[in-house]
Amino acid sequence: LRFSARKRHLICMLRLKKQRRFTYPKCPSGIRSLQFYLTPPIENISLIEFESFAVDRLKLLKVVENLGVSMIKGTALYNQKLEAELKTLQFPYHALLENDYDRRRKDHISHFILRLAYCQTEELRRWFIQQELDLFRYRFTQLSEELTKRFLAYVNLAYDSVSTWVSMRGHERSLHKDGKNIKTSGPLLITSISTFHIQVPFSDSVDLVRVKRVYFYGGYAYVPQQDFLVILLNNYRTRLSKALAITARSLPIIQTDERLQPLLSHLSHAYVGPDYSIEKNIGKISLEQIDALSVKSFPPCMRQLHKALRENHHLRHGGRMQYGLFLKGIGKLDADKFDKGYAYNIRHSYGKEGKRTDYTPFSCMKIIMSNPPGQGDYHGCPFRHSDPELLKQKLQSYKIPPTGISQILDLVKGMHYQVACQKYFELTHDVSDIGFSLNHPNQYFVESQQLLGGVKEMKKEQRQPENSQPKYSNQKSVTTNSTLSSSNAPEEMELEGLEDYFAED
């Protein structure tokens, strides 16, 4: 399905002819169950199969995502669960099986179908790449030594190997390549002795550079051999993201197809929950009212940000983004004003003009996985980004009973941050099972409000069942507005104050 030839293939695919089975193209390396997906499939496929393949791969990628958040990647348990899932969904799960033609075919085709659905926005691309990379990582680690070699030859990643050692006298260093001394002077960089390193350009080793797992000299990274998988993943990431960019450019052609378009759009919406950016203004509210609300119905990440804002009268960029979008999402910050003021400023100072779609409230995944808080920051997920000792103190100050605290801390230790937050919800709302799986701060708020308001509303408004829609539905609540209108002037002043905090300085 490469796009130079895309149109023809798609048309072929959609002719819905009776399927003819070709000999499945053999990977140059001979490894059929693991590939970089460099060549698109060239066969006709029925629309039904098209859809079922896509849905299954999406299920698989969702499993990969969930396992990645709740477990340490690469552990025995993780591998075991992933393998079980691959079996259930009929994808290749073992690199050496020779008689798994159908599975490999499904793997190949379904990958390319999801490329179509997930190339459309940066957010979708990022998600798709992340899950595909994790899937690849698992499969690669299952390869035998011989197959690993063959795979590397197939993807054409042969870097120079360099044996390195350090002269013990002073700051001298030698790097030897094929017996020749390539650099004789320079600062001491490699402190381990006589290990085998691979010399790669900076651009291929970014992930290792980030965590200082390489030695760095003169713009080249020297990578310990055992860390080569990271280089490989990086290379795959680069290729995949380029491929998705090319696919995106050709998308208008596909979007004209009436049968395909709804299917693809459905697929791409399937990976996230509801869109919490469509929330409308529920009613004006003062800072003091938010104080109370933040204690009752905010998840700890937002409660922490609100407190920091109240105490410091200022939040740094990451906090303003996370908290501002949350407030906007629950309708507590005038969406228009926010967009015009803060988001506008962000676009300007961060050069994001034109990417308005990025400004939707952050999901738990996004908060946990991206942009960890730095010096002076209060954003992030308290379960993920706090010292356990501080988290404990914080929970104590929130009046969580000691048994609850230790349950939460255990979940945090096991890296189940969202489950820990769920536990926090249960403890603060006095329910034993919340009956939903938490994946968004705005969802936390909405559920909390429903739970807290639900009892009262049931008593008050029994005669109006049609009004019991959740508050995040796309409508303005007239009642809230009118109750507040009597004291409108001071409220609005407070609100202005709030928005000022979100103006970029």
Added chain:
Amino acid sequence: MADYDSGSLPDLLPLYYRRLFPFGLYGRWLRYGDVTKNYFQRREFSFTLRDDIYVRYQSFNTPQELEKEIQKMCPYKIDIGAVYSHKPIQHNTVHMSAFQAQEKELVFDIDMTDYDDVRRCCSSADICSKCWTLMTIAIRIIDRSLVEDFGIKHRLWVYSGRRGVHCWVCDDSVRKWSSTLRSAAVEYLTVVKGGGETIKKVVLLENIHPFIRKSIDVIKEYFEEYALVGQDILGSKESYEKVLALKNHDSLQRWNILKKQKFSKTPVRSLFQFSNLTLQTKQRTEWEIMLQYCFPRLDINVSKGINHLLKSPFSVHPKTGRISVPIDLKKVDEFDPFTVPTISQLCHELDTIKSDEVDGKENGGETEGSRRIRDYRKTSLAPYVKVFEQFVEELESSQRGERLNVSDMQMDF
């Protein structure tokens, strides 16, 4: 010395841009030898005008055009952005997705407010000569790594005009870096991790990376004078406890014993002399403390975006009136932010020159440009322009080398 008053900016800026701003060198810098087609023309500039009016996507065909516009608009602040696929001034006429930021210098922004939890002398926007040492350490650590680890040649370090420093990395290859590469470089250069909710922000592994080891060597040169004497981090119970908290081992007892001694000059290591930790662990803990207190804190968001704007060198800081001047790396220890000239001081100096010259001979027929060169040479801006000049000349000499290489290769054919 003339005190700066922000109300006087509208009067001072025309003079500054007409007689002092080094437009000649500035243009030579940003043209990058005209190696890439329309490089200067596709560069974004943005101006902050009076009343915080912000004008983005300005671009100019020549440095002379830029100079004229700046002299006409007299911006309070000038920012430099990326080099785009099209002239930024036309960004509304090209299709949104086609208009893309392609290249920019790799920039670093180090801001003193990010050190608030480890400074005792000042907080937020305030700085003093004591905490300025943190900036000196930052420059030395980052610059060493840029040169030795990343193999970078052309760096321009600039005082931000208020409470921090910026670095512009200008090598040809680096200007092409993707945002992934940029953020990876920043993360490589980051050691202090965690936000306001983390107590211990530096944890060293068994095997200390050479980059960290070399950074520790730099910090060691300053630590006693800066932290133990200047900041007196062991001087009060509160700040002492803060240090002690970093070793996950609180002990009021130890505090009491130490209180009887003259602890303010004790090396940090002696805090642990009573404990039964191994020598290696003690060493590592001491280093972790030094790093947490002194290691540079970079703002990754500024560095990673290709299209992120950063205040231009020689722009005026509207709040302090100080000029964003380049810092001489050979004399980085001597750099004193409080002696950086303000715009009012410079204009005052100009007035003095002028009145001196009225007594002397008349200078008819001089070009504006040559008069400007003569003007700033007579003010206290001169040494800073000199630093800038050296930077531009080194840049040009490697560009000449590059062009020779290219033509040599063509000869081969």
